[in-house]
Amino acid sequence: MSTKHRRARGAKESSLRLRLVAFVGLAILIVGAAGWLLWPRPAPASTASRAVEITMAGFRPNKLVVPSGQPITVRLVNPDSPFHTDGGGMHQFAAPELGVDVVVQPRSSMEVTIPAAAPGTYAFYCDSCCGGKESPAMQGTIVVS
Numbered sequence: 001m002s003t004k005h006r007r008a009r010g011a012k013e014s015s016l017r018l019r020l021v022a023f024v025g026l027a028i029l030i031v032g033a034a035g036w037l038l039w040p041r042p043a044p045a046s047t048a049s050r051a052v053e054i055t056m057a058g059f060r061p062n063k064l065v066v067p068s069g070q071p072i073t074v075r076l077v078n079p080d081s082p083f084h085t086d087g088g089g090m091h092q093f094a095a096p097e098l099g100v101d102v103v104v105q106p107r108s109s110m111e112v113t114i115p116a117a118a119p120g121t122y123a124f125y126c127d128s129c130c131g132g133k134e135s136p137a138m139q140g141t142i143v144v145s
């Protein structure tokens, strides 16, 4: 093989190596950016509110015990990303027996007042994501005692 051919082959291999490094670098950048965008973040806490806070990426807590005869305010926090592949990151809070049905946009929060109710156990759920209201993570109970 001539020196000319060796140099041409060397240049070709170095170009291929450079393209491989660029490809791997770009792939790492894209995966990192996707991970950053999809990572759930809690909404900033409000200091003015004394409402009971419920996180909606799987309801936490999923059981509220409240006294009968008085309304309670619940602060619903949706930490999910709008790029969530399931339901666009939106979550619902529905308690049909209590007349509550709201949707909270991704990475935001909302305060909802649950009206005074008679003693009993009332179900709430989200029907906009992850298997709908049958998902064990997206349902809960309000116990009025």
Ligand SMILES: [Cu+2]
Binding pocket: 056, 090, 091, 092, 126, 127, 128, 129, 130, 138
């Ligand atoms: Cu949901």
